[in-house]
Amino acid sequence: MLKILVTGATGNVGQEVLRLLQSQDCNVCAAVRNPNSAKQILGSNIQTVPFDFTNPDAFDRAFLQVNKLFLVRPPDLANIRLQIAPSLNAAKLAGVEHIVFLSILGAEHNRFLPHSKIERYINQLGIRATFLRASFFMQNLNTIHTEDIKVRGELLLPAGNGKTSFIDVRDVAAVAVRTLIEDGHQGKAYALTGAEALTYYEVADIFTSVLGKRVRYNPSLLNFVRQMRSKRLPIGFILVMVAIYTSARLGLAGKITPDTEQLLNRSPLTIRQYIEDYRQFWL
Structure with missing residues (x-):
């Protein structure tokens, strides 16, 4: 069965992604810093695994048998080479086949944005990916x-x-779930707006x-x-x-795009x- 690891699981988008994946035929796991406190937010029916981008000791267990990764950059981590890249290296070594990355609208035009640096690093690693370049969250x-x-x-x-061009995180999450469970989205970047x-x-x-x-x-x-x-x-x-x-x-x-409506x-x-x-x- 397809196994999906969700980072940013206690955030606005992550929680909604987890909720929607519950009705899909897959094994979903929330990557969280503190499983006990996360259970209070997510509920006891959500499978969790300890994970911290800055703690390599957690990587092997978190990525074990994971096929797909929903990646959200923690807002406080801006040094991509030191704070994000090691986890992506571990994901590749563990055999993660597809990353759906929550990026930001216009990331492809601003190389200084952390999101842009993550997109480029994922491409350099050669892992198949889908970039969700979202506009400003209503939430x-x-x-x-x-x-x-x-x-x-x-x-x-x-x-x-x-x-x-505000977008609701419920729409972002719905797009994320489609790109995670359907074929045909690898190698694509979607500009998500209202x-x-x-x-x-x-x-x-x-x-x-x-x-x-x-x-x-x-x-x-x-x-x-x-x-x-x-x-x-x-x-x-x-x-x-x-x-x-x-x-x-x-x-x-x-900027308004048709991507959200089409997806x-x-x-x-x-x-x-x-x-x-x-x-x-x-x-």
Whole structure:
């Protein structure tokens, strides 16, 4: 039976990938740093294995008899050669046949992005791969930005008046599962976006409409950095977020592609649908 190892298993996309794979004819295993705490998030019915990208001692057990790997880069790991490459080397040695990597929209055009470096390293290794180059996740609005919206009625991020082609992680996960269990996706790269590109002013208006309370957009870079620092987030992580929002401000995040709709045979979820489904996070 096909065995699939899922990294980033307790994250937004990873959890949804695990949920969808439960109904497929495969053996799925979650690679997690702490199996005990992961069970509290994932439930006791999910098979787990200890795994840490920076701990080579865990590699042999984690990749044992694994056919396919769903790869998610931990946000705090930016040195690909030292922190990611050893695990990919181990995956190849263990006989992993196919990697589905959660990349980022435009990675092929920016060689300095960690995602771009991972794509190139996978290609150098010669493992068959599928790159899912996803746009900005809607679910960041109910994780990183929850408190700002809920408590202050403020969408605080430095994206200017640029548009973003938001995508729901439920759609990303559905695409990931198809590429994992179906043939024909090896050697492909898919640019995953929603079907609409919106400014954050427009997103704030949709929040206001759905939640029934005023939500306004604040594009201040200085206030954003101060707010993120007050949450004790690592400065490296904050700088990556600033870079992502800057790409939106410069008009580079509004690209809309047909890939998501073609792969799922339906229209991508809209941001209004997302806010309606997740409204309890901000009330």
